[in-house]
Amino acid sequence: FSWRSKKAALDDFRSLHTGxxxxxxxxxxxxxxxxxxxxxLDLHPDAGEKIGPGVDYFFVGKTSDGDKFNVRPNATGVxxxxxxxSEVDFSYxxxxxxxxxxSDAKEGLRDAIDDLR
Numbered sequence: 215f216s217w218r219s220k221k222a223a224l225d226d227f228r229s230l231h232t233g234x235x236x237x238x239x240x241x242x243x244x245x246x247x248x249x250x251x252x253x254x255l256d257l258h259p260d261a262g263e264k265i266g267p268g269v270d271y272f273f274v275g276k277t278s279d280g281d282k283f284n285v286r287p288n289a290t291g292v293x294x295x296x297x298x299x300s301e302v303d304f305s306y307x308x309x310x311x312x313x314x315x316x317s318d319a320k321e322g323l324r325d326a327i328d329d330l331r
Contacts, residue, residue, distance in 0.1 A: 215249075215250055215253060220310055220311065223310050224306075224307065224310055226250075227250070227251075227254070227292070227306040227310070230242060230247055230251075230274070230292060231274040231290045231291055231292055232290060236273075236274045237274065238274055238275070238276060238290060239273060239274065239275065240273060240274050241271050241272075241273045241295075242271065242272040242273060242274070242292070247272075248271070248272060251272045251292060251304070251306070252269065254306055254309045254310070255269070255294075255304065255309070257309040258304070258305070258308060258309050259308065264294060264302055264304055265294075265296075266296045266298070266300065266302070267296055267297050267298045268296060268297040268298075269294055269295075269296060269297070270295045270296055270297045271294075271295050272292055272293065272294055272295070272304070273292075273293050273295055274290055274291070274292065274293070275290065275291060275292075275293035275301070275303065276288075276289065276290055276291075277289035277290065277291050277303070279293075279303075280302075280303040291303055291304070291305070292304045292306055
């Protein structure tokens with residue numbers, strides 16, 4: 215898979231959970247979408263942790279179901295259902311955007327004060 219820009223890639227992945235063919239908690243069933251996500255997951259800096267014992271399938275989930283704060287109450291994203299039945303959120307943005315030491319530090323600081331927000 216390739217896109218002409220990062221924005222085009224982000225838009226393509228965003229369309230899976232925002233205004234696209236899948237609703238909240240729907241399994242992502244299109245073979246092309248599944249393959250796109252599997253290939254992108256390999257680029258995640260925490261791929262081993264995200265994959266865990268193995269990916270069964272991807273689905274659309276609510277951001278608020280995870281351990282991160284959500285920007286909007288109805289925010290959605292792509293989630294992983296593992297073969298052992300566990301679930302974990304999957305940030306395709308992390309895979310597409312270049313992480314820098316500065317962005318990692320900012321994320322760490324956000325996590326540190328998350329319960330105070």
